[in-house]
Amino acid sequence: MTIKEIRIKDWLLKVDVEQTTRLYSQLGTFAEECGCIYCRNYTEVAKNFSNPLRSFFELLGIDPTKSAGDISEYEQENQMHLYGGWYHLVGEMLKGPDCMLPPENWNQINLIKIDSFEMGFTRNLQLVSPIFPKSVIQLEFVAKIPWILPDLPEDSE
């Protein structure tokens, strides 16, 4: 057991990084689990995230290509696609705002900002994989993701 206390912005988290890493190693990528063109594009981009973004996910034990959680594509804006989604990690939130539950508000809290990612933590769990234990935190994000697949979304519709 390697439970670490991690302080990020206004959050104090207790995270089992080792167990989180082990669970992610058992999951498929978004491309493998869903296979839609948006998930395939996201997975390709996530394989080549910048070092700061990669380090952030590594700190928590998250493999950002893997589908612990869910992603959606919302809209396209100047060649970039707005995605939103979440990842799960083993642990609990000791201190800090809940980015999804009132009285906090996504737009008013001190979000984590790395590259085009805006992220926060919530106890409002959705679609947790059955391989996860009871104690789980959800990392919510929105991000502008470039389109790097040779085929375009319009082609597949």
Ligand SMILES: [Zn+2]
């Ligand atoms: Zn998909």
